[in-house]
Amino acid sequence: MATNGSNRAVAAPQNDPNSFAASVKDAATAGFLVAVLGFFFIGIRTDIAPGGLDLKMRWGAWIVSILVVFVGRLLLNLFVLKTDSPITRKIAGAMPSGSRFAGTGKWLMRALFAFALVLPFFFTTFFPGKDRQFIDLAILIMTYIMLGWGLNIVVGLAGLLDLGYVAFYAVGAYSFALLAQYLDMGFWFALPLAGILAACWGIVLGFPVLRLRGDYLAIVTLAFGEIIRVVLLNWYEFTNGPDGISGIPKPTFFGLELKRGEGGFADFFGIAYDPIQRFIFLYYIIFILALITNFVTMRLRRLPIGRAWEALREDEIACRSLGINTRNTKLTAFSIGAMFGGFAGSFFATRQGFISPESFTFLESAIILAIVVLGGLGSQVGVVIASIVMIGGIEMLRNLGFLQQVFGSGFDPVQYRMLIFGLAMVLIMVWKPRGLISTREPSVVLKEKKRIGADMVAQGEGH
Amino acid sequence: MSAQNEPLLSVRGVETYYGNIVALRGVDMDVHRGEIVTMIGANGAGKSTLMMTICGDPRARNGQIVYDGIDITMMPTHDIVSLGIAQSPEGRRIFPRMTVMENLQMGAALVDPKYFDEDIAKVFKLFPRLKERISQRGGTLSGGEQQMLAIARALMSRPKLLLLDEPSLGLAPLIVKQIFDAIRELNEKEGLTVFLVEQNAFHALKLAHRGYVMVNGNVTMSGTGAELLKKEEVRAAYLEGGRH
Numbered sequence: 001m002a003t004n005g006s007n008r009a010v011a012a013p014q015n016d017p018n019s020f021a022a023s024v025k026d027a028a029t030a031g032f033l034v035a036v037l038g039f040f041f042i043g044i045r046t047d048i049a050p051g052g053l054d055l056k057m058r059w060g061a062w063i064v065s066i067l068v069v070f071v072g073r074l075l076l077n078l079f080v081l082k083t084d085s086p087i088t089r090k091i092a093g094a095m096p097s098g099s100r101f102a103g104t105g106k107w108l109m110r111a112l113f114a115f116a117l118v119l120p121f122f123f124t125t126f127f128p129g130k131d132r133q134f135i136d137l138a139i140l141i142m143t144y145i146m147l148g149w150g151l152n153i154v155v156g157l158a159g160l161l162d163l164g165y166v167a168f169y170a171v172g173a174y175s176f177a178l179l180a181q182y183l184d185m186g187f188w189f190a191l192p193l194a195g196i197l198a199a200c201w202g203i204v205l206g207f208p209v210l211r212l213r214g215d216y217l218a219i220v221t222l223a224f225g226e227i228i229r230v231v232l233l234n235w236y237e238f239t240n241g242p243d244g245i246s247g248i249p250k251p252t253f254f255g256l257e258l259k260r261g262e263g264g265f266a267d268f269f270g271i272a273y274d275p276i277q278r279f280i281f282l283y284y285i286i287f288i289l290a291l292i293t294n295f296v297t298m299r300l301r302r303l304p305i306g307r308a309w310e311a312l313r314e315d316e317i318a319c320r321s322l323g324i325n326t327r328n329t330k331l332t333a334f335s336i337g338a339m340f341g342g343f344a345g346s347f348f349a350t351r352q353g354f355i356s357p358e359s360f361t362f363l364e365s366a367i368i369l370a371i372v373v374l375g376g377l378g379s380q381v382g383v384v385i386a387s388i389v390m391i392g393g394i395e396m397l398r399n400l401g402f403l404q405q406v407f408g409s410g411f412d413p414v415q416y417r418m419l420i421f422g423l424a425m426v427l428i429m430v431w432k433p434r435g436l437i438s439t440r441e442p443s444v445v446l447k448e449k450k451r452i453g454a455d456m457v458a459q460g461e462g463h
Numbered sequence: 464m465s466a467q468n469e470p471l472l473s474v475r476g477v478e479t480y481y482g483n484i485v486a487l488r489g490v491d492m493d494v495h496r497g498e499i500v501t502m503i504g505a506n507g508a509g510k511s512t513l514m515m516t517i518c519g520d521p522r523a524r525n526g527q528i529v530y531d532g533i534d535i536t537m538m539p540t541h542d543i544v545s546l547g548i549a550q551s552p553e554g555r556r557i558f559p560r561m562t563v564m565e566n567l568q569m570g571a572a573l574v575d576p577k578y579f580d581e582d583i584a585k586v587f588k589l590f591p592r593l594k595e596r597i598s599q600r601g602g603t604l605s606g607g608e609q610q611m612l613a614i615a616r617a618l619m620s621r622p623k624l625l626l627l628d629e630p631s632l633g634l635a636p637l638i639v640k641q642i643f644d645a646i647r648e649l650n651e652k653e654g655l656t657v658f659l660v661e662q663n664a665f666h667a668l669k670l671a672h673r674g675y676v677m678v679n680g681n682v683t684m685s686g687t688g689a690e691l692l693k694k695e696e697v698r699a700a701y702l703e704g705g706r707h
Contacts, residue, residue: 304572311558311569318556321518323544323573323620442562442598 023077031070038065109381116142116287120280135279139286139351141391143344146290148371148383150340153297155369156378157306158333159313161218164225165368167205168198168338170360172345174232177245177355187251187350191343198342201228202335210327213316225365232357244356248349250278251285286347293340294380300336302443309333310378310443367391370421374428376435385436390421469532471496471624471656472517472548477526479509479516486512488680489526494624494658499650501659501667501688503701504677510660511553513677514628517658518550519543530624545573549622553629553660555613559602563593566601566612570619578621586615589645607638614642618649624656625649631663639663643670664701668692676701 043062047054115122119138123131147169154162175194179185185193209220232239239245250258256265258278265281266273300306308329311319319326349355371390375382394417432438470493479487486509494500504510516523517530519540528536535543544550549570558566567586571579587594590611596604601612610630617625627646631639643666649655661667668674668688676684676697684691691697 304568307561307565307569308572310561310565314558314560315556317520318552318558319569320520320540321544321550321552321556322569322616323541324569325539325541440560442565444562444564444568 020078023074026077027070027074030073031066034069035062035066038062109384112381112384120283124276124280132276132279135276135283137392137395139279139283140395141387142283142286142290143348143351144368144371144387144391145384146286146293146344146347147341147368148375148387149290149293149297149380150337150344151368151372152337152378152380152383153300153309153340154333154337155372157297157301157313158309158330159377160330160333161214162221162334162337163218163362163365163369164205164221164223164228165337165341166360166362166365167225167228168201168341169345169348169364170228170232170357171198171201171338172342173349173355173360174239174245174345175342176346176349177248178239180249181245181247186249187346191346194346195339195342198345199335199339202338203331205338206331206334210330222362222365225360225362229357229360232360239357242356242358244354244358245349246354248353248355250353251281251350253281282351286344286351289343289347293343296336296340297380305329305332307443367421370425374425374435376432376437376439378440379435379437382435382437390424393420393424470494471531472658473529474513474517475527475529477513477516477523477528479512479521480524481512481521486680487516487523490677490680490682492675492682494656496656497650497654498673499646499657499659499671501661501671501674502677503661503664503667503674503691503697505700506662508677509680510677511628512680514550514553514626514658514660517543517626518548544620547621547623548626549617549620549624550626551610551613551617551628551630554632555609557601557604557609557612557616560600562600563597563604563612566616567593567619570616572620574619574621582619582621586618589618589648590615607634607642610634610638610642611645614645622655624658627657627659629661629663630659631661631666639666646670662701664697665692668697 039062042065043058045056045058047056116138120131120135123134123138127134147165150168151162151165154160154165172194175197176185176187176190179190179193180187205221205224209217212220233241235241252258253265256268257263258265258281260273261267264273265277297306301310308319308324309332311322311324312326312329312333316326319329348359352359367390371383371386374390375384375386394414397414397417397420428436472492472494474490474492477487477490478485490509490513492500492502492513502510502513512521515521517528517535519535519538523536526536527534530543530546530548533546535546558569561569567583568579571582574582592608593611593615596608601609604612610632614625614627614630617627630642630646634642646657646659647670650657659667659671668691671688674686674688674691675682676691684694684697686694692702
């Protein structure tokens with residue numbers, strides 16, 4: 001009888017009262033631990049008061065955190081840890097994997113592209129009250145997509161971990177701002193120059209770090225990013241230091257300014273002026289810049305240089321033994337990646353109208369790198385999805401007003417974005433260790449592709 | 464072979480160090496045109512170091528390496544390879560996430576693309592298994608197929624001299640035989656010069672025209688493959704119990 005009972009317990013533990021009781025007990029233990037630990041950290045708040053510290057009890061927050069842990073642990077026990085069919089396995093199964101996604105990925109890409117193409121008109125038509133806010137957000141996301149694609153060349157394709165990518169973004173932004181300030185250049189004229197300057201900085205950075213790989217390279221690029229920022233901050237006579245540069249000119253539409261009144265864009269085409277036109281215009285500029293980045297990357301992947309980047313990521317020694325000049329290969333990856341960072345930077349400058357070194361902190365590099373890693377190294381669609389989730393996600397946090405009712409009016413969910421980033425990173429690395437889209441599309445497609453694809457899945461090597 | 468006036472590759476007094484550790488203590492060796500030459504020796508004798516030194520990574524600290532009349536001792540690796548030396552490095556080192564086709568394209572990186580179709584047909588004829596696996600990722604191939612791919616990739620650069628580092632490593636005897644047959648075929652039909660580093664002394668010496676024995680960074684013996692196979696020292700050190 002006893003063996004019979006335990007067999008049943010193994011077969012259907014979620015229905016077994018013992019298992020449920022054990023889950024509750026386990027969750028209660030977790031809740032108790034939080035109660036003890038959180039009593040001082042969460043339950044008591046100390047404020048500076050006249051004559052010393054003032055203690056204030058926050059019973060509400062304390063109880064809420066206990067409940068959150070208790071319920072969370074209970075659910076985790078019931079559905080993941082103490083059950084035969086963990087829900088995570090179902091999720092992992094439902095997630096796009098391997099070659100099954102290769103087909104849908106193409107359609108997803110097309111759908112996203114079609115949506116991006118009509119996005120401003122979609123928002124002006126369906127959300128007329130909030131269109132400006134949404135298009136602004138779309139511009140921001142698109143900027144990060146472009147940065148992600150640019151960094152993808154360096155990190156995803158060439159496998160060089162660059163923690164200072166924001167330096168090139170800064171170089172591009174400051175190039176345009178300074179060219180406009182000192183030489184009175186317009187956006188379209190300064191854009192290629194900013195890209196070239198950033199590419200030059202890419203080479204300058206590339207040379208000393210050629211022999212480095214992995215951790216060492218990451219540290220040096222991190223330092224490089226900081227050097228650029230500190231120089232911008234301290235070279236007051238030239239860059240205006242922490243005060244930043246303001247009055248950066250807006251881009252023009254073939255010489256037409258998007259302004260009210262005579263000689264403006266609206267006036268020339270005989271339509272009514274609307275401030276939204278400028279946002280739509282900016283959106284299409286970054287959209288086209290991002291598309292160029294994607295197009296160039298996809299093209300380069302099929303050329304010998306792109307293949308050499310990928311081979312370099314796979315095995316540097318093998319590359320050298322095949323006669324690849326690894327120095328030049330790395331330098332081109334660095335400089336082309338930097339060039340797109342520079343383009344994005346000058347777009348950023350013209351969009352903001354004001355830049356200061358504060359916009360180019362390490363956090364930006366980290367976000368861009370997180371986008372590339374979460375999206376799946378080397379995957380172009382992955383970058384798009386990760387940008388939408390991460391940048392759009394931060395904006396979503398601003399709208400979670402109900403959290404303030406739980407945690408008090410001083411609670412600002414946006415402050416917790418790094419925590420949420422971290423959590424998202426951990427979750428994705430647990431379930432999809434190679435990023436959201438981990439399939440690598442071969443650069444040469446042959447007729448037998450499908451057959452071999454299925455063959456590979458059978459071997460469990462669909463990545 | 465000995466009628467050739469000067470060797471294709473000549474190594475003279477080469478000393479290589481890893482930091483302060485001496486790996487090669489003055490190696491002399493010749494590879495003539497159209498020959499298969501093998502270097503046998505135990506683990507850590509310096510065989511692979513010699514092969515890497517020929518390719519310029521690490522550089523020889525002393526001595527001279529001359530290939531086809533050109534001193535390549537101090538040349539960067541990619542320039543050496545562009546002279547027509549192809550290497551199948553130790554441990555195969557294929558690109559695991561790239562397909563067989565892409566791996567082969569990488570091998571042809573320095574070659575005029577007009578030869579690509581002709582060359583790829585040639586390596587597929589030599590290793591028909593690779594053709595079946597053409598769109599498969601390198602990392603999903605079996606060990607033997609990976610070795611074939613490594614050799615095929617080296618051949619795609621249209622080499623005059625092929626350097627092979629332990630092609631039999633970790634492979635079943637039948638696959639080893641296939642690979643060694645392919646090397647012999649390349650040598651006989653195409654006249655390709657091969658320098659082979661091996662621990663599998665019996666097979667290597669049977670295949671090679673000439674062989675060298677390396678012990679502790681020195682070349683201690685040399686002779687034709689058949690001569691070395693008969694030598695008592697060679698048999699005792701490398702062949703007893705190892706004939707398979």
